[in-house]
Amino acid sequence: MTAKFLSLTDSEYAIFISQLKQANERLNAFNFIDENKKSGKIISVKDNICVKGMPATASSKILQGYMPGFNATAVQRLENSGFSVIGKTNMDEFGFGSFGLNSEHPAKNPFNEEYVAGGSSSGSAVATALIKEHVSIAESTGGSISAPAAFCGVVGLTPTYGAISRYGLIDYASSLDKIGFIGKSADNLRDVMEKTVGSDPKDTTSLSNVISNKNPHKLYVIDNLVENIDESIKDRFEDLLAKLSAKDYEIEHVNVDYLEYSVPAYYILSMSEASTNLAKYQGFKYGFKVKDFSLNYNEFFMSARKQFGKEAKRRVILGTFIRSKSIKQRYYEKALAIRHAIIARMKKFLNDGFIIMPSMPIFTPKISEVSDISPVEAYSMDMLTVPPNLCGFPHMSFPYFYEKGMPLGAQIITDHFNDYSLLDFLSEWESGFKYKFKEEIG
Amino acid sequence: MKIGLEVHVALPTKTKLFCSDLAYENQEEPNSNVCPVCLGLPGAKPVLNQNALDISARIAKALNCEINEKTWFVRKVYFYPDLPKGYQITQLDGAIGIKGYVDLNGKKIGIRRVQIEEDPARIIREKDYSLIDFNRSGVPLNEIVTEPDITSLEELKNFIEELRSILYYQGVNINQELKTDLNISLAEKRVEVKNVTGVKNLISAAEYEIKRQSVLIKEGKKINAETRSYKEDSNETVSSREKETEEEYGFTFEPDLTFYDTTKLTIPKAVIASNIAKELADKNEYNEKTIRELILFNRRNLSLLTSISKEEFKKGVSLIEKFASFGIEDYSEQEFRKMLDKDVSSIEKEGFLQLLGRTNKSEKKADKTEIEAGIKEMLSSDKTLFDRGIKDEKAMNFMIGEVKEKYHITGKEAADFIKKVIKGMLNN
Numbered sequence: 001m002t003a004k005f006l007s008l009t010d011s012e013y014a015i016f017i018s019q020l021k022q023a024n025e026r027l028n029a030f031n032f033i034d035e036n037k038k039s040g041k042i043i044s045v046k047d048n049i050c051v052k053g054m055p056a057t058a059s060s061k062i063l064q065g066y067m068p069g070f071n072a073t074a075v076q077r078l079e080n081s082g083f084s085v086i087g088k089t090n091m092d093e094f095g096f097g098s099f100g101l102n103s104e105h106p107a108k109n110p111f112n113e114e115y116v117a118g119g120s121s122s123g124s125a126v127a128t129a130l131i132k133e134h135v136s137i138a139e140s141t142g143g144s145i146s147a148p149a150a151f152c153g154v155v156g157l158t159p160t161y162g163a164i165s166r167y168g169l170i171d172y173a174s175s176l177d178k179i180g181f182i183g184k185s186a187d188n189l190r191d192v193m194e195k196t197v198g199s200d201p202k203d204t205t206s207l208s209n210v211i212s213n214k215n216p217h218k219l220y221v222i223d224n225l226v227e228n229i230d231e232s233i234k235d236r237f238e239d240l241l242a243k244l245s246a247k248d249y250e251i252e253h254v255n256v257d258y259l260e261y262s263v264p265a266y267y268i269l270s271m272s273e274a275s276t277n278l279a280k281y282q283g284f285k286y287g288f289k290v291k292d293f294s295l296n297y298n299e300f301f302m303s304a305r306k307q308f309g310k311e312a313k314r315r316v317i318l319g320t321f322i323r324s325k326s327i328k329q330r331y332y333e334k335a336l337a338i339r340h341a342i343i344a345r346m347k348k349f350l351n352d353g354f355i356i357m358p359s360m361p362i363f364t365p366k367i368s369e370v371s372d373i374s375p376v377e378a379y380s381m382d383m384l385t386v387p388p389n390l391c392g393f394p395h396m397s398f399p400y401f402y403e404k405g406m407p408l409g410a411q412i413i414t415d416h417f418n419d420y421s422l423l424d425f426l427s428e429w430e431s432g433f434k435y436k437f438k439e440e441i442g
Numbered sequence: 443m444k445i446g447l448e449v450h451v452a453l454p455t456k457t458k459l460f461c462s463d464l465a466y467e468n469q470e471e472p473n474s475n476v477c478p479v480c481l482g483l484p485g486a487k488p489v490l491n492q493n494a495l496d497i498s499a500r501i502a503k504a505l506n507c508e509i510n511e512k513t514w515f516v517r518k519v520y521f522y523p524d525l526p527k528g529y530q531i532t533q534l535d536g537a538i539g540i541k542g543y544v545d546l547n548g549k550k551i552g553i554r555r556v557q558i559e560e561d562p563a564r565i566i567r568e569k570d571y572s573l574i575d576f577n578r579s580g581v582p583l584n585e586i587v588t589e590p591d592i593t594s595l596e597e598l599k600n601f602i603e604e605l606r607s608i609l610y611y612q613g614v615n616i617n618q619e620l621k622t623d624l625n626i627s628l629a630e631k632r633v634e635v636k637n638v639t640g641v642k643n644l645i646s647a648a649e650y651e652i653k654r655q656s657v658l659i660k661e662g663k664k665i666n667a668e669t670r671s672y673k674e675d676s677n678e679t680v681s682s683r684e685k686e687t688e689e690e691y692g693f694t695f696e697p698d699l700t701f702y703d704t705t706k707l708t709i710p711k712a713v714i715a716s717n718i719a720k721e722l723a724d725k726n727e728y729n730e731k732t733i734r735e736l737i738l739f740n741r742r743n744l745s746l747l748t749s750i751s752k753e754e755f756k757k758g759v760s761l762i763e764k765f766a767s768f769g770i771e772d773y774s775e776q777e778f779r780k781m782l783d784k785d786v787s788s789i790e791k792e793g794f795l796q797l798l799g800r801t802n803k804s805e806k807k808a809d810k811t812e813i814e815a816g817i818k819e820m821l822s823s824d825k826t827l828f829d830r831g832i833k834d835e836k837a838m839n840f841m842i843g844e845v846k847e848k849y850h851i852t853g854k855e856a857a858d859f860i861k862k863v864i865k866g867m868l869n870n
């Protein structure tokens with residue numbers, strides 16, 4: 001098999017754009033669609049990643065009108081390889097969310113519009129489900145690729161932290177942010193991955209380590225992590241394990257200490273970093289501009305920062321609290337210690353196997369079911385996606401079952417820099433699995 | 443009395459601390475040396491200037507600091523219009539240098555920390571509005587934090603002189619205005635005078651505070667722990683009326699950068715000119731103060747005086763003074779050697795120049811037609827210079843400097859001549 005992407009002739013282009021815009025009115029996959037004719041292979045880009053000459057809002061009002069004059073390194077590398085960006089995809093504001101609802105016009109599930117698309121890379125998952133042979137450049141901090149990929153029946157690949165340059169990514173939590181991909185074929189994902197990985201002089205935290213290929217045939221199931229999820233999800237997951245076991249995978253059940261602390265540790269670290277990364281939005285150089293010059297600096301500043309959505313404000317306030325001198329050791333330093341402890345414990349198993357689990361602890365919820373849940377309930381939905389994200393381990397959510405017409409996703413995790421083995425696993429899985437989509441355009 | 447300082451000094455690098463914009467050259471046009479990184483645009487990331495790290499390590503070493511094997515950065519979060527990211531990238535626990543000292547004639551003034559940090563932008567205050575020039579945003583600084591070990595005004599002056607000399611020998615531009623925070627307490631309560639610009643103001647601020655606090659003590663009044671600022675026009679410090687809560691900057695690790703290994707850096711032994719002055723004075727049985735004055739801020743003098751024998755020393759000193767008194771700055775070590783063999787004790791400038799073999803050369807070099815041709819070429823090759831030269835004093839001075847350097851000419855007379863030629867050509 002080889003990679004195959006949608007590319008369009010001049011005459012096809014106008015039709016494609018009008019179909020895409022029509023679908024987008026229902027699904028809100030895109031914040032921005034570029035109608036100019038593209039000659040290359042079509043990709044889309046999450047709206048927190050800079051594409052030269054296109055708006056980059058991260059779905060935030062405070063960035064309304066920001067038009068970066070430079071490409072993110074990942075985008076640049078793909079453009080150099082013949083890809084063209086069709087538009088910028090919807091997301092939770094600054095990546096803050098698991099359902100895609102922290103956006104002015106939330107993206108909707110392509111299988112049923114009453115359901116959430118998942119977040120924060122909601123639009124990237126919807127666009128991938130919607131457009132033929134599509135890959136979307138997305139980003140994950142604590143599960144923002146796996147969650148929407150699982151809910152939208154597509155594959156979400158989150159590479160090792162640092163494998164892909166973050167230059168041009170609008171930061172959420174710099175030590176956790178990873179650019180990755182949402183797609184629906186192992187070959188396509190491998191192709192874009194190969195073209196973007198590698199160190200970048202513009203991003204100090206990018207790494208050049210060879211992405212090796214140990215291909216384990218062992219699957220670890222972490223029982224103490226999976227025990228708290230929806231019972232029916234557990235049943236479907238057991239069926240998946242049975243299938244994989246029939247494909248010669250050896251399944252081993254294990255327990256990993258400290259995992260119950262991974263969600264709190266993740267939120268402590270990510271909010272703390274987010275509250276500093278959002279300090280730059282002050283309403284005078286780019287994006288939303290305060291026009292009332294009679295205000296003094298504090299008033300000016302406050303009226304700009306009012307533009308943040310509720311979840312962004314919550315994370316800035318909590319993050320600032322966590323960083324304060326008297327509190328820092330109690331939370332931040334402990335969270336760092338937890339992170340190290342979990343890395344060490346998971347690495348032990350990743351040495352000779354994958355770790356596998358469902359991607360999400362619940363079935364895809366209806367928008368109405370989750371729009372009013374408490375922040376803590378919402379954060380707990382990340383219990384399965386947070387561990388690999390907190391540790392920077394490469395992981396992938398792939399669809400494995402359709403329950404009443406809605407897809408279910410499972411997540412496999414591998415060791416740092418062993419990213420390609422996830423795609424080998426996927427190729428093997430695809431040989432016996434048929435993706436289903438409600439509609440595909442292109 | 444206890445005085446501690448936080449001295450900010452700009453580092454001699456070509457480019458800024460985290461991007462490749464020029465740090466000092468071509469700064470006339472506001473906001474011309476800027477990029478997504480130093481403007482703090484969303485998506486941009488800092489990349490450390492290795493040269494700034496090297497220089498900082500050398501400065502820290504020259505201040506007798508321990509060099510942290512791994513050095514790292516933190517974000518200092520506060521909101522001010524000159525701070526484009528809403529935080530300053532600086533150092534704290536992971537600072538490049540810690541636990542050092544400056545030796546003032548046997549008394550050690552502790553250096554708590556040498557930290558690398560970025561300069562904020564420049565605010566230009568107009569009558570009803572302010573402008574921001576981001577050219578300065580991201581210029582590399584060292585903040586040198588002392589222990590409160592300075593105990594008198596005299597010691598403060600000596601410390602500053604010593605520090606500046608040490609920095610001079612690390613290549614730091616010594617003509618820059620040092621920005622200092624002055625902590626000074628005569629009783630228990632600590633008073634901080636923030637953002638004092640220049641050495642002169644620092645000394646007057648300290649003088650004023652010493653007087654103010656002694657009067658309060660004498661009168662039995664209490665001294666408030668507070669932040670004050672120095673007013674240059676009235677030579678006094680005034681309370682900044684900030685609430686006296688502890689500053690909360692929410693310091694956190696800078697995750698866009700990494701840990702930098704300093705064990706592979708080669709750090710040459712620092713030149714401490716005041717120690718050398720002492721050695722030279724002992725060795726040559728010569729007045730230490732005179733030697734200090736000659737070498738504290740003069741690399742060539744230091745090199746000349748350390749290279750001559752005891753027999754030649756006295757003569758060498760007066761020869762250096764002679765060169766200076768005749769306004770000759772650009773002499774070489776060979777020229778110095780040559781003159782050392784001659785008796786120049788009572789010679790006039792003309793004769794001195796003749797002995798030096800310079801008169802003819804410089805006259806020949808100052809050949810009028812040659813200079814005129816050179817100026818013409820300069821003006822025709824740079825249209826903006828031509829345009830700006832007429833009304834812009836700076837451009838004129840720049841051109842005069844260029845011509846003087848090109849033809850090795852000095853003096854006011856020559857400058858006037860060049861100016862006349864340029865003006866003549868501009869008016870044509």
Ligand SMILES: [Zn+2]
Pocket residue numbers: 458461462463475476477478479480481580
């Ligand atoms: Zn710059």
